Amino acid sequence: EQVSQYVDRQFDTIIFDCDGVLYRGKHLIPEAAQTLQSLLLMKKKNVLFVTNNAGSNRSQLRDKLSDMLNCPSLRIDQIISSSYSCANYLQQRHHLLPSISSSDLGNNKQIKHVF
Numbered sequence: 001e002q003v004s005q006y007v008d009r010q011f012d013t014i015i016f017d018c019d020g021v022l023y024r025g026k027h028l029i030p031e032a033a034q035t036l037q038s039l040l041l042m043k044k045k046n047v048l049f050v051t052n053n054a055g056s057n058r059s060q061l062r063d064k065l066s067d068m069l070n071c072p073s074l075r076i077d078q079i080i081s082s083s084y085s086c087a088n089y090l091q092q093r094h095h096l097l098p099s100i101s102s103s104d105l106g107n108n109k110q111i112k113h114v115f
Contacts (some may be wrong), residue, residue, distance in 0.1 A: 004038070013046040014039060017062070019053060023068055033069040039072060047078060054083040 007014070022032045039045050049065060054076055056064070058079040083099045 013048065015050055017049045018049055019050040028068050036069050036071060040073065048080060049078055050080045052082045054081065058084050
């Protein structure tokens with residue numbers, strides 16, 4: 001209860017790493033869903049999810065989190081993946097066109113989405 005009150009008073013945004021914090025592979029970390037649902041119910045907290053897993057695009061990651069954590073209200077704009085960050089960086093800093101090639105399917109889909 002004290003931790004919940006502290007978080008409520010001190011933080012506007014809460015960022016979760018996904019792999020190893022919310023789930024490991026296809027297995028949910030104990031209490032992750034309950035914790036996340038209580039934060040989302042607060043409504044005044046901005047909850048974001050980050051991952052260095054470039055094998056999935058943000059839509060796929062949102063779907064995985066939504067299903068695993070029983071949170072159908074998750075939005076794509078709450079998901080920040082390494083492939084999305086890379087695509088944004090390339091677009092904003094280097095003004096690259098969508099002619100980038102990667103062997104990673106998640107990166108290719110994410111790069112096309114950003115451009």
